[in-house]
Amino acid sequence: AHARPTPRYPYFSFLLSVSPVCFSSAPLIGTEKNNFHSTKTTKQQKQSTKTPSPTLQHRTIPFLSPSFFLNSIFQTTHASHLLQLLRNLAFHGRNDSLFAYTLYSEAAFMLDAQSKHWAELYASWSFSDIRREYARMKLDDDPLWRIVDNRGWSLADTYPPFLCVPASLDDALLVDAAAWRSKNRLPVVTYRHGLTGAVLTRSAQPLVGIQKKFSTADVALLSAYRSASGDEAFAPQCNRQMMSAAITPDSFSFTKGESGDPPDFSALPKRFTILDARGVLAATANRAAGKGTEDINHYPYTELIYCNIGNIHTMRASLFATTDLLLPGGYSESESGILGKLDETGWLQHLQLLLQAALMGAEQLHSRHTSVLVHCSDGWDRTAQICTLIQLLLDPYYRTIKGLAALIEKDWCAFGFKFAHRLGVGADLSQDTQERSPIFLQLLHAIWEVMRQIPRAFEFTQVLACPLALCLPFSVCLAFSLCLFLSRSLRLASPLLSSSKTNAPTLHSIPFFFSFLLFSSLLFSSLLPSSTPLITHHLQELLIFLADQSTASAFGNFFGNCYRERHDELRITERTFSIWGYVLQHRKRFENPAFEPSQTPIWPSASLKVLQIWPRFFYRWTPEVARIYKNAEGWLNTVDLHFQSEA
Secondary structure, eight states, X not given: OOOOOOOSSHHHHHHHHHSOOEEEOSSOOOOOSSSSOOOOOOTTOOOOSSSOOOEEEOOOOTTSOXXXXXXXXXXXTTHHHHHHHHHHHHTBOOGGGSHHHHHHHHHHHHSOTTSHHXXXXXXXXXXXXXXXXXXXXXXXXXXXXXEEEOTTOSSXXXXXXXXXXXXTSOHHHHHHHHHTBGGXXXXXXEEEOTTTOOEEEEEOOBOOTTTTOOOHHHHHHHHHHHHHSXXXXXXXXXXXHHHTOEEOTTTOXXXXXXXXXXXXXXXXXXXXXXXXXXXXXXXXXXXXXXXXXXXXXXXTTEEEEEOOOOOHXXXXXXXXXXXXXXXXXXXXXXXXXXXXXXXXXXXXXXXXHHHHHHHHHHHHHHTSOOEEEEEOSSSSSHHHHHHHHHHHHHOGGGGSHXXXXXXXXXXXXXXXXXXXXXHOTTOBTXXXXXXXXXXXXXXXXXHHHHHHHSGGGOTTOOOOOSGGGGHHHHHHHHHHHHHHHHHHHHHHHOGGGBOSSSSOBOTTSHHHHHHHHHHHHXXXXXXXXXXXXXXXXXXXXXXXXHHHHHHHOSSGGGOSSSHHIIIIISOHHHHSOOHHHHHHHTHHHHOOTTOOOOSSOOOOOOOTTTOOOOHHHHSTTOHHHHHHHHHHHHHHHHHHHHHHHHO
């Protein structure tokens, strides 16, 4: 029934889309393929009297497959012709030529449209309907809230087709409130905490300007969120012990009141918190452009907190420095100070600020029953990151495979994250590459960090629940304990290790013995797969898949810059497959056999003492590290067979 299409280099275009590379020549070829790296020349580049021959640079973003085999190709006499072909395929600038459309056409030809397999693939687009999430949170039948029809894009053309706002406000006030926000992105509900009733809202920055203007409509809207949320009707539905847990701002650890009873919020006026993802200077500087941040003097019972998270240019520069250091060829084993150089990139510091903002927002919603508004500049980069992590910490549904699909579709695809500009999918060579930024990658890294700390809380991870997973921590702890025991014994047995005047030991010789024990434990853990590669091999599976496919152009979820562009113009639901159809059909690949469902929030640490570089992501093309993961995969296969035999 379907005419077989004639694909235009279907496999090669797909291979290129998942393996983009950066080229440089003299004169410089200013290109980049679906990544965040601008091209730059190298000192070793050879000059020619004729047209320079382009050379391949290995400066690719880490989730792209290695293309070392192209080295020899680009040194041939036909290098310029091949380079031009790659450029035309990679930067055609036409969304209708992306691989996802060819893949869908090929599948439509091979599969029966009435088959169960086809129905499952098409049904996965239901995750893009935000009304499903509003219904799950019982916002559609609550008299305090109403769902506004935005399908004509009259309120905001970069927002989803349906928005949740307080029922006490009419449409005219919403229009005025939208005009007061950048890009008309007015504050709307993205999540309601099922335990406290407090709501998480998101928006763009207000149009304050140098004169510090304010909007009565915006004040009325935020006041309505403050008044309508955190209703006491939710109190009987929640676990009183959970609600009594309060988080200290410094340590984010659980503490209780002296009496152990839940705090009484009924006697206090309802409060509201605004999380501005920017720093004070950045927010203040935007006033010169007629924007800025809220003046809390006009908003009663409201506090404003700055999160000091950098903008897209800061994150792009940080990723450049990180990949230059960690990718093959970026760091020599003969060099020293790699940890100091990694600290200079700022990548982990940015990750820390992001997690701290999420923990702060989760604390307000859960422990203080306070509704929260999150915004940055335009409300689609840092805002999406913070809102996603807050919901991931609070709601156990979002820690499942289907929940993660609904969360990404809602807060990234529906609320207008600029995938096309940030990732470069379907980009033209003439487009400004300064819009590229690893915002989505940074989110995945943050999720991985939370999963690494609390692995059993996630359904879409696979943790090796066997004693071998404790090889490294056990061996290191054993070495440390043995060192302390022997050092104390040696100190007591030998007067040479003790001071003649005091009982304090002189430990000048003990570190050598401790180093020996530590080296032995690390050697043992390298022979057997340590916990880090074992766990991260499974933790990375779904997140690595999402990172790769966000630039591979095989699924339509990551096309365009907003819901309207993606669904009305590109018609992804009619012409492409959803990535969640593939994920659900290969669910066993991404499931965590040690998953323990829980209804409690999770509270990871945001300390730099705990945060790590994502090894399975950044190091997967590093030869000296790949051997460890290869050994780990062998052990994982053995344990997987053990789990299957027990099941």
